[in-house]
Amino acid sequence: MAKVTIIGAGIVGLATAFSLTRRAHQVRLIDPSPASGATHYAGGMLAPVAEVQYRQEKLFPLMKDAARYWPELIAHLAEHTALPLGFDDSGTLVVAADHADGQHLEELALYQHAFAMPAERITTRQARTEEPALSPRLTGAVSIPGDFQIYPRVCAEALLDACRTLGVCHIAEAVTHLKAAERVTAIHTTESVYEVDEDEQVVLAAGLGAGEITGWDNPLQLRPVYGDILRVRVPAALQPLCTKVVRAFVEDRPVYIIPRAVDQTIAIGASTREDHLREPKVGAVYDLLRDAIRILPGLEECELIEAATGARPGSPDDLPYLGRARARNLIVSTGYFRHGILLSSWAARRTTELIEGLAPEDLQHCDPYRHERSHTL
Structure with missing residues (x-):
């Protein structure tokens, strides 16, 4: 069992917290207002076919996998909340x-x-x-x-309720700074400082806000x-x-x-x-x-x-940032652009695999450092 702190409680952070907690990991979630950003305004289409765009072929396998993972995520979610799930498979x-x-x-x-x-x-x-x-x-x-939809506001509420039921600790504060070198050792918010244990993992899933958090070698080019x-x-x-x-x-x-x-x-x-x-x-x-x-x-x-x-x-290439940072206990998960709702199931599964010591093969195009200045000179 791992200890994990997730920064950000949009649909990606919530799905990740739920998936980790289901697998008996101890999760702390930090966000002042869950699901109030891009998730709140999203359409919620789980549409790997209808959403395809020309010249974005590297995204297609991720989208297909995400669509396959959603029914399973919904089934697990139904076991841990009585709230409506907002899932519709009418096509x-x-x-x-x-x-x-x-x-x-x-x-x-x-x-x-x-x-x-x-x-x-x-x-x-x-x-x-x-x-x-x-x-x-x-x-x-x-x-x-096979292209479905969820109601993001409803599903996010269900995910948050299930996380609370499973024992996730929610801290309603905004993260401003990470104390990080070889590893993240502390998380600074607008109100407090939270120490990070030696064996604790940190997931940065704060959407656009990830680009504004200081203290680590932030290479993200988010717009x-x-x-x-x-x-x-x-x-x-x-x-x-x-x-x-x-x-x-x-x-x-x-x-x-x-x-x-x-x-x-x-x-x-x-x-x-x-x-x-x-x-x-x-x-x-x-x-x-x-x-x-x-x-x-x-x-x-x-x-x-x-x-x-x-x-x-x-992101510059419209692919997400998902992978380990140079601070060895930090995982970056952001930059999902138009596909944040769809890809949240994939992001949750891949982040869980990283925390459990696996090396997912489909992260090769999602390196958080791929747009770092030194890579483009």
Whole structure:
């Protein structure tokens, strides 16, 4: 049994704490406000197929493994909390708004098939049979039954509850500094200093905040990538407006529509921008509403209850930072960018393996020091 301190309680830190505690490790979790950062604003799609992007082939195996790990994580979570889990395995539809979007969808499906990803072309009539509220003007559709979703806010609450049930010690303080040389010997917060035992491991899973923690040879090149996301409430007369995740291309703009059965809301997202505006951008909100309504016209009758913006931690190559630091008892786990929810199951498993003395082979592209200045000269 190892002693482990995890810095950061977003979905990655929580999943890691839960996975470690289940395996009888003693875990301390430090975060002033769990799941209040990128996790709070995430869409929550577990979509290794629909989320593929060109020229990101190194991510694909990680995404596939993460998707396989999620059902097991959910099953274990159900054993340790009575709270709702927010998991929905209804599948995903990807649709096209016009003929150019239909060509985009066709090319994407060919790319997915080249990497053995299951994406089935279906007719728009079949799509509307599955989701009758879809617009009759769609020009193409793909079904991806293995792409699921979770409601991140709900799942994070369940993970935190399960961690507490299993005995995780939560310290509601913000970490500012690590006393580290050959190993981390102390953790400084805004209020206290916590000693780190000789045999204790430390996991730095603080998202964007990891880049601001001083005292160690911090090589991380994290950048905030902002995303606007909306929530609407579906009137009783229209429930359920849709039951599957619907992703769409509208004049080459991506939009997704995520039904939340637990509270009869729908999330609409998400923009991707690096303009450093910390509140929802008017143009982005307009685009999201216009495009979502074009795909699912009934959204016009819903109540807009939230427009929010979250910042995701991006790295220069959009791959995560996961691996051991030079301080021998420190593991870095951040930089998950658009895939933080999906990859949290993979991050939890790989971090557990590192703590238990294993050497996961798929961390070769995730070295926390790969963007250090000396590596690029």
